Amino acid sequence: MSVEDRWHHKGTRKRTKDYGRGKRWRVRNKGARTLSFYKKTDAQAHDIKVNAELLKGLKPFDHKAGYVLVSAVFPKWLKERYPDPASRRAVASRFKHHILPTFGHLRMCDITTAKVAEWWADMCEKTKPNGETYSTSTLELVYVHFGSFLRAAVTGTSKLIAVHPFDGWEVDVPRRDKRVRDIWEHDQVNTVIPAMPERDRPIGLVSATCGHRQGEAFAVALEDVNRFRKEITIRHQVKRINGKLTLTPPKGGKTRTVPFPDVTARAITEHVDTYGTLAVTCTCCPGKTWRIVFTNAKGDLIERGAWNEDVWHPAIESVGVTKGAANGMHNFRHYFASRLIEGSPNHRGASMEQVRDHMGHASIKTTSDTYGHLFEQARERARAVMDDVFSAVVYPLRTAEAQ
Structure with a gap:
């Protein structure tokens, strides 16, 4: 027991100089802050609690922090x-x-x-x-x-407060509707990509078939590609840091590996054969050089604003798509997600967990908030398919006479 009586010397009834002053019962535990209490029962309860935490390897909460x-x-x-x-x-x-x-x-x-x-x-x-x-x-x-x-x-490691002030607090927080509604169909994607300059078409193809964000598509390197396993790893994005374009980790620092279609693999191979690569070091792997596939006409890393102005906007406008925030290159990424969810006649759609991993979302909630409604639509399409397949077949009801 680590509870001490401050008013009497240990094991005796002899009074100390603190007799009658302050809190009588003091609790000392090695590895925890010393506290005093007015009641012995409170001191004993605290001592038991602290010792239990110490046995579990936990650091008792320090209110002074x-x-x-x-x-x-x-x-x-x-x-x-x-x-x-x-x-x-x-x-x-x-x-x-x-x-x-x-x-x-x-x-x-x-x-x-x-x-x-x-x-x-x-x-x-x-x-x-x-x-x-x-x-x-x-x-x-x-x-x-x-x-x-x-x-x-x-x-956190400092443990500044014991309880989150939001816990137990009922509040109606306004929520944005994050669901993506106007998703490009395959015909539109297949119209926009050919409208792009030949040098830049593989950038759109990478986003539409592998789900790269725009900055991630600009950062594709030969080292990311695994032709044997038919996979591509998204580990960088091109971003301007302190006025300079550089390679940084993807959004949220979340590296991911996704399937790599043959059509995209061929496009990248042909692009490298024609334009070569650019050797670039990144901020996350000091000393390591990456052979970047896509560059601008000068052979440098691609800057988002200039590329949109010179390549993307002319391409979409040439096929009748209005320039604006709703019609950015991110539509290719939404298209990729919708194809994953819907699947094909020969391949079933991906689960929400698979979509989360392929899209590089921080949590399943992000996936659900953005694309959850597409899963509902996919289930409805599956039901409709079954109705179409079996609509011409009449199954007689089983009656007592037929049994």
């Missing part, structure tokens, strides 16, 4: 959670305008459910300088970012 200010914790969390500078800037801006003005001056341990609820009520009524209310997208992102920040404070 939460005395640090939110404004001091935020920069470290931001850097660890968002290694990508662009994402970091966006999240920092939302914290600066919507979260830190309310919580930045508080200690982590002072963030309570009541304070969060009051802040959220104000946030939902908050308006921009022009008087407009904030969009559903902004509200959702602010809520998710703050929740992630607090979750890290609970589960």
Whole structure:
């Protein structure tokens, strides 16, 4: 037992100099903070709890760890959670305008459910300088970012707070409808790709047949291709960092391997035979060189904005597709997902877990939110197929006489 009586010397009734002052019962445990209690039963309960945690290898929660200010914790969390500078800037801006003005001056341990609820009520009524209310997208992102920040404070190595303030708090958070509705059909994809310049057609083909994001398609390297296993690994994207185009890990740092169709393999082989490759080092593998397949006319890495202006927009406009955010190259990726889900007459569609892995989503929820409705449509098509197959067949009912 680690409970000590501060008012009497150990094993005697002789009073100490602290007799009658402060909390009488003190609990000392090696590896845990020393605490004192007014009641012996409270001290004994705490001692049992701490010893049980120590036996499990857990570090007992230290309430003093939460005395640090939110404004001091935020920069470290931001850097660890968002290694990508662009994402970091966006999240920092939302914290600066919507979260830190309310919580930045508080200690982590002072963030309570009541304070969060009051802040959220104000946030939902908050308006921009022009008087407009904030969009559903902004509200959702602010809520998710703050929740992630607090979750890290609970589960991180520092363990700044014991309980997430959002837990047990019933709140109706606005949610964006992330479902992709207008997905290009095969005929449209097969019209846009030929409209692209010959040098750039394999870029669109890679995205439509393997699900690459635009920056990932620009970063395809010969080392990513496994012709024997008919697989291609997505491990990089082309991104501008500090004003310079470079190879960085894919979105969320999530490397993935997907099936590699023969038509795409042939297109890449022919492209390399004609235009060669570009040797580039990346930020994630110092000293390693990758032979990048796709380059611009000068033989350099492709820059997204210039490529869209010079290649993508003229191509889609030439086939009657309006230039705009809804008609970006990302449509090829949505097409790829829809083909995975629907399957073909000879191959059944992929499961939601397979789609998640092939698309490189951070969670199954992202897959469900974006493409869940397509799974419902695929099931409905399967039912319709069975109706068509068996509609001409009449099966007599079994009667008592026929049995």
